Amino acid sequence: MDGRVDAATPDPGIARAEQLKLMPVPVMGLSAQPLVGDAGYLNVQDNYDDHGLCDMSVSVSYTLRKAEVDRSKFLGGLEQCAVEEAVPGSVHQGKLPRWLAEYVRRTNYPQLFEAVRTTWTRDSEAGLTLAAALVDHANYVLINQFRKELGLPEESSVIPPLILTEKTVNGQAEVQIEDSRTAGAEIDTDPYIYAIGAELPSGALMTAVLPRMYLDQLELRFAARPQGSVPAV
Numbered sequence: 001m002d003g004r005v006d007a008a009t010p011d012p013g014i015a016r017a018e019q020l021k022l023m024p025v026p027v028m029g030l031s032a033q034p035l036v037g038d039a040g041y042l043n044v045q046d047n048y049d050d051h052g053l054c055d056m057s058v059s060v061s062y063t064l065r066k067a068e069v070d071r072s073k074f075l076g077g078l079e080q081c082a083v084e085e086a087v088p089g090s091v092h093q094g095k096l097p098r099w100l101a102e103y104v105r106r107t108n109y110p111q112l113f114e115a116v117r118t119t120w121t122r123d124s125e126a127g128l129t130l131a132a133a134l135v136d137h138a139n140y141v142l143i144n145q146f147r148k149e150l151g152l153p154e155e156s157s158v159i160p161p162l163i164l165t166e167k168t169v170n171g172q173a174e175v176q177i178e179d180s181r182t183a184g185a186e187i188d189t190d191p192y193i194y195a196i197g198a199e200l201p202s203g204a205l206m207t208a209v210l211p212r213m214y215l216d217q218l219e220l221r222f223a224a225r226p227q228g229s230v231p232a233v
Contacts, residue, residue: 009097019044022053028118028177028206029060029225035217037063038225039106043114055121059114059137060225063106064214112210113145116222120204130185130197131169133205138164138187138195141209146192164190176221177206196220
């Protein structure tokens, strides 16, 4: 892609969906709940060695529905019929592909950035511990979403020292997965985020990192994400 986007530009989610088929375990997410919509954005990371796929992680983002958002308006005030006509202030004023129009529409709502991550490692003994995975996920969200609050440089390429360490992890937490509560771990000491996670029966790890400002609107329940989930707001 040369940076230009028009109605014929393919949805990058198609390639991610193909990549996702390689994940050996179910991808976890938030359980279905009234105020949360799957944003349709997945961050997929994988690594290979001489024997093939050796580890893979999938992070799922969500849109938080807010009653005060006017759902009849998109793009900061454009009518629905104009959503595919232009992106105000962009260098390209042609029609938007539907997938990008939907993405822009959802940015009117609060986003739960890479809220739930599933991490699989072929050799579980060589993989991250739950505490390490939880700290890694929490630091990633903090560095990418709370730079201003943390006083970090705006340039995302500047990597700051770790904000949280494994000393912040409480290993005595419980996590609601499907209809059961299971032993897990949490980070409940940071002013900006709350993190919780568990080891799954498959041996994979599930971690969730959520902004504290939205916790009262969320149900902390988790389930396998339906394959082929379609964004809904």
